[in-house]
Structures are given as structure tokens and as C-alpha cells.
Amino acid sequence: xxxxxxxxxxxxxxxxxxxxxxxxxxxxxxxxxxxxxxxxxxxxxxxxxxxxxxxxxxxxxxxxxxxxxxxxxxxxxxxxxxxxxxxxxxxxxxxxxxxxxxxxxxxxxxxxxxxxxxxxxxxxxxxxxxxxxxxxxxxxxxxxxxxxxxxxxxxxxxxxxxxxxxxxxxxxxxxxxxxxxxxxxxxxxxxxxxxxxxxxxxxxxxxxxxxxxxxxxxxxxxxxxxxxxxxxxxxxxxxxxxxxxxxxxxxxxxxxxxxxxxxxxxxxxxxxxxxxxxxxxxxxxxxxxxxxxxxxxxx
Amino acid sequence: xxxxxxxxxxxxxxxxxxxxxxxxxxxxxxxxxxxxxxxxxxxxxxxxxxxxxxxxxxxxxxxxxxxxxxxxxxxxxxxxxxxxxxxxxxxxxxxxxxxxxxxxxxxxxxxxxxxxxxxxxxxxxxxxxxxxxxxxxxxxxxxxxxxxxxxxxxxxxxxxxxxxxxxxxxxxxxxxxxxxxxxxxxxxxxxxxxxxxxxxxxxxxxxxxxxxxxxxxxxxxxxxxxxxxxxxxxxxxxxxxxxxxxxxxxxxxxxxxxxxxxxxxxxxxxxxxxxxxxxxxxxxxxxxxxxxxxxxxxx
Numbered sequence: 001x002x003x004x005x006x007x008x009x010x011x012x013x014x015x016x017x018x019x020x021x022x023x024x025x026x027x028x029x030x031x032x033x034x035x036x037x038x039x040x041x042x043x044x045x046x047x048x049x050x051x052x053x054x055x056x057x058x059x060x061x062x063x064x065x066x067x068x069x070x071x072x073x074x075x076x077x078x079x080x081x082x083x084x085x086x087x088x089x090x091x092x093x094x095x096x097x098x099x100x101x102x103x104x105x106x107x108x109x110x111x112x113x114x115x116x117x118x119x120x121x122x123x124x125x126x127x128x129x130x131x132x133x134x135x136x137x138x139x140x141x142x143x144x145x146x147x148x149x150x151x152x153x154x155x156x157x158x159x160x161x162x163x164x165x166x167x168x169x170x171x172x173x174x175x176x177x178x179x180x181x182x183x184x185x186x187x188x189x190x191x192x193x194x195x196x197x198x199x200x201x202x203x204x205x206x207x208x209x210x211x212x213x214x215x216x217x218x219x220x221x222x223x224x225x226x227x228x229x230x231x232x233x234x235x236x237x238x239x240x241x242x243x244x245x246x247x248x249x250x251x252x253x254x255x256x257x258x259x260x261x262x263x264x265x266x267x268x269x270x271x272x273x274x275x276x277x278x279x280x281x282x283x284x285x286x287x288x289x290x291x292x293x294x295x296x297x298x299x
Numbered sequence: 300x301x302x303x304x305x306x307x308x309x310x311x312x313x314x315x316x317x318x319x320x321x322x323x324x325x326x327x328x329x330x331x332x333x334x335x336x337x338x339x340x341x342x343x344x345x346x347x348x349x350x351x352x353x354x355x356x357x358x359x360x361x362x363x364x365x366x367x368x369x370x371x372x373x374x375x376x377x378x379x380x381x382x383x384x385x386x387x388x389x390x391x392x393x394x395x396x397x398x399x400x401x402x403x404x405x406x407x408x409x410x411x412x413x414x415x416x417x418x419x420x421x422x423x424x425x426x427x428x429x430x431x432x433x434x435x436x437x438x439x440x441x442x443x444x445x446x447x448x449x450x451x452x453x454x455x456x457x458x459x460x461x462x463x464x465x466x467x468x469x470x471x472x473x474x475x476x477x478x479x480x481x482x483x484x485x486x487x488x489x490x491x492x493x494x495x496x497x498x499x500x501x502x503x504x505x506x507x508x509x510x511x512x513x514x515x516x517x518x519x520x521x522x523x524x525x526x527x528x529x530x531x532x533x534x535x536x537x538x539x540x541x542x543x544x545x546x547x548x549x550x551x552x553x554x555x556x557x558x559x560x561x562x563x564x565x566x567x568x569x570x571x572x573x574x575x576x577x578x579x580x581x582x583x584x585x586x587x588x589x590x591x592x593x594x595x596x597x598x
Binding site for chain 1: 514581587588
């Protein structure tokens with residue numbers, strides 16, 4: 001696919017911050033917290049379409065949908081995941097592109113990607129006005145995903161779009177702060193994370209363990225952090241529904257919509273994510289001591 | 300100083316978790332949230348002594364005191380910091396060793412360390428039953444510290460003690476998750492962080508921005524996270540008083556004592572920090588993809 005952009009090679013600029021870039025300072029974001037069901041493909045896709053239309057009607061420029069939003073998550077086995085997967089020329093990617101074109105959206109969302117030699121990847125794409133800008137294969141697989149999917153072998157993409165420089169990863173990836181740091185150093189202003197958060201790991205009603213990590217990721221890197229979670233019960237699996245937006249100080253700026261379908265809108269001031277100033281003498285990236293971090297590359 | 304241990308070289312053991320180690324499973328920790336004042340050295344040190352005695356009386360085995368607890372924080376300039384600094388043979392280190400010996404404590408606490416050629420370091424030591432086990436020089440300096448102190452040039456130490464394998468760093472270091480990851484991969488079960496958190500960076504009453512990062516550090520690495528903060532007003536500078544203990548899932552297990560002197564006690568089950576199991580198929584370290592993290596070593 002010649003339209004797929006490889007990760008933008010933009011080394012961090014520790015001393016002076018991210019280089020100036022044309023584009024809007026404020027972006028209207030929408031998150032569709034969808035009910036997704038591997039046993040109801042039509043209903044699942046209908047929700048995607050309805051959400052894209054609603055986004056356009058409400059002036060949203062950047063829409064983020066959950067992990068595997070196109071096909072569902074709870075596969076029985078590899079064979080079922082393979083059967084539901086498609087390559088980048090398949091109808092799902094085409095349909096995402098068409099939604100993006102029709103509604104004038106930059107759109108991030110998940111799907112099961114058919115790879116080479118019968119492999120299936122838990123992937124997310126980024127489309128802009130009909131054009132496929134990036135595809136990312138989840139690098140850190142969660143639990144039974146290891147039975148169905150082959151992990152990706154590339155860092156997460158960072159892509160310049162008309163709504164800012166966007167990083168893209170998926171769910172459990174966020175629990176690896178070194179992976180997040182990498183996209184932030186490449187200048188991501190907003191990190192989009194299509195997700196499926198299972199309820200078993202929620203520490204209690206109204207609490208989501210993963211939110212802490214998302215907030216810290218935002219705050220340590222001074223980026224906007226966007227999690228598009230899902231809801232519903234799928235083959236007995238319950239889901240949190242913990243979609244959220246964290247500002248570059250780590251504050252959650254959206255009201256949580258736990259345990260049900262939801263629609264979240266937030267205006268993101270990208271300038272806040274370009275400024276890595278912590279104090280007059282501190283800079284979130286410039287204060288790093290990479291010469292002391294080599295130990296974390298040990299296998 | 301032949302008694303100072305260099306960082307324990309214990310590569311992470313991704314597949315099988317941290318190697319078995321003899322020692323207690325549960326350790327009683329005490330945190331002295333002290334009023335520290337550079338203009339009241341006698342009162343400041345008196346509080347240190349009182350806290351060590353209290354710790355012993357309450358069965359505490361591991362005592363953590365704030366950053367620069369021996370001398371105060373708000374120096375006027377480098378000359379004053381230099382005047383208050385001492386080398387490892389000076390009376391402050393001797394006094395910390397004696398407190399540790401007398402009360403049977405493993406003790407972590409801060410002091411201004413005189414280095415070579417007129418340099419001063421914002422340092423923390425770890426003493427065990429009178430023996431100096433490690434000295435750490437803060438690698439990430441906060442704000443005006445850059446005017447007085449020379450940053451350290453070594454990774455944070457990880458030391459085997461009778462109360463577990465302990466990591467040691469200072470305050471702003473915690474905002475660099477790659478630095479924390481490094482000590483966790485070397486097997487630290489408890490990360491001790493003598494700190495001084497200024498109020499300007501608190502997002503609101505009862506809230507401390509740094510707690511989120513500490514919780515995430517604990518949760519991502521499945522370690523106990525201990526912050527010994529300070530209180531008081533020092534030359535016009537107000538301090539949060541945000542001492543806390545996070546368990547290996549990132550939950551705060553101590554009641555906060557904000558804005559005043561405080562004493563926190565918690566029992567730490569070290570076995571919880573040795574088990575990096577996330578699910579039956581997930582391991583906090585084994586799931587890492589170090590081959591994808593090389594970008595974060597770029598300067």
C-alpha cells in the first residue's frame with residue numbers, strides 16, 4: 001500500500017521543544033465508546049457508521065474508535081480470527097476510508113489485519129479524508145490475544161495530519177512507558193489508543209486501573225492522551241468502558257461513561273502538547289539522561 | 300568508601316520473574332514526613348532523631364526520610380549549598396549510620412554531598428545497621444537545584460538488604476519512567492524516593508500531581524513505591540507533604556497527611572513485588588519489546 005506512511009522520523013528536540021508546524025492549534029476530538037460484538041458484525045459496523053455521522057454533525061475533526069471496532073474481540077481461536085481478518089485492500093479498510101472521506105474526518109480505529117502466511121494482527125489504522133495514512137500492528141499482546149494474533153515488529157507510528165502530529169498504539173501498549181516515550185520523542189502531540197479494557201482488572205466500581213497509567217503517560221510526556229474504550233458483554237466477557245482524554249498535565253478532561261455506550265467530545269489545544277516546559281529551568285525532554293537508561297534495552 | 304556498594308548488577312529475568320532470594324516476606328516501613336528548614340539545622344536534625352526513635356519503638360525495620368532531610372533545601376546559592384555539604388566521612392553520614400545502628404534500622408535519607416572540585420550533589424544514602432550501603436546522587440535536577448548541585452552520572456542503585464532488594468532515587472527522578480524501569484529490571488522490590496514536592500505543581504487541594512506518576516511507576520513495574528515527602532515553609536517556599544506508599548498494583552495504601560508533619564507506617568509484602576505475573580499469559584517484564592525501544596536512547 002503506497003499510501004501507508006512509515007513512522008515519521010522526527011528525533012526529539014530536547015533543548016528547544018518540537019519544531020513549529022503549520023496547522024490548527026485546537027482540534028475537536030470525538031471518541032465513540034461502542035458496543036462491539038464478534039457475534040453481531042452488522043450491528044457492530046452500524047454503530048461505527050452512526051458514530052462517524054454523529055461526529056461530522058458535531059464538528060468533530062478527529063474521531064477515535066476502539067480496538068478491533070470493525071470485527072469484535074473475543075475470538076474462539078486463531079481460525080476464527082483469521083476468518084474475520086482482512087488485508088489492507090479488503091472491504092473494512094475501504095469502508096473506514098470511505099467514512100473518513102464522506103465525513104471529512106481523521107479517523108483512528110481497530111481491525112483484524114490479515115498478514116503474511118496466515119498471520120493475523122491486532123491492528124489500528126489512521127485514515128485522513130479517505131487516505132490511509134498509517135497502519136499499526138499491536139506490539140504488546142494481551143492475554144488470549146497471544147493465541148490469535150502475531151505481535152507487530154515496528155515502533156508505533158507518528159503521523160503529521162491536518163489535525164496535528166498523531167501517535168497511534170493499542171490498549172496494553174500503554175502499560176509500557178518506554179514505548180509511549182518513544183512516540184512522544186518523535187513529536188506526537190496526541191497519542192490515540194483504541195482499546196478494549198476488560199473489567200477483571202478494574203480495582204473497583206468507578207475505578208479503572210489503566211487510567212492512572214494513561215494520566216502518567218500524558219504528564220511525563222506533556223502530550224494529549226486519548227483512549228477509546230468499548231463496552232458491552234461479548235461471549236461472557238465484560239468490558240469497562242473507560243474512554244478518556246488526559247491533558248498534557250495528566251488531568252482527565254472528560255467525564256467518564258463507565259459500563260455503557262458513550263460519546264465523548266473534547267477540544268484539544270495542540271500548543272499545550274508542543275510546549276515541554278515544566279519550569280523555567282526544566283524541560284520534560286531536555287532533562288532526560290538517556291546515557292543512564294541503557295539498561296532498559298536489555299532483553 | 301569501601302562500604303559503598305555499587306549498583307547490584309542483576310539483569311531482569313523476563314520469563315521467570317525475579318530469582319528467589321532469602322529474606323522476610325513482609326517488611327514494616329515507616330515514613331517520616333518532616334518539617335525541614337535550612338535556617339534551623341538543629342531543629343531539623345532533632346526531628347530526624349525523634350523519627351528514628353519512634354520508628355524503632357513501633358517495630359519499623361525500614362525508615363525513609365525526605366530529600367535533603369539533614370540540611371534543608373532552599374539554599375540561597377551554590378556557596379551556601381557548598382557550606383552545608385559534607386563528604387561521606389563527615390558528621391552527617393556518621394550520624395545517619397549511628398541512628399541506623401542504634402535503632403536497628405535500614406534507613407534512606409537525603410543530604411548535601413560534597414563532591415570533587417567544589418561540586419555539591421543532591422544525594423541520598425542507604426544505611427543498614429550502621430553500615431553505609433549506597434550513596435546516590437540525584438540525576439535529574441529540579442529547577443533552582445541546577446544552580447547549586449551537580450547532577451549524578453550513574454544509574455540509581457539497587458541494593459540487597461535484610462529488608463529486601465531496594466532501589467533508591469530522589470523526587471524528580473520519578474518523572475522519568477525509563478529511569479524507574481531500569482531499577483525495576485534490576486530486581487528492586489521497593490523503590491525508595493526521598494522527595495521535596497513544592498506546592499506550585501499541585502493541581503488543587505488534596506491533589507498532588509506527582510502521585511499519579513508514582514502510582515503508574517508502581518503498577519507498570521509491579522513494585523512497592525515509597526515517597527517520603529517533607530512539609531513546612533522554608534524561606535517562603537511551601538511544600539506539599541505528599542508522602543505515600545503505592546502497592547505493586549499502583550494503589551495508594553497509606554492515608555495522605557497533606558500540609559503538615561506526618562508519620563506513615565505500612566507493611567510491605569515483598570512477595571507481591573517479586574511476582575510480575577499480570578495474567579496467566581502476561582508478565583510485566585516478559586511482555587516488554589526492548590528491540591522496539593531504542594529510540595528513547597537518542598539524546
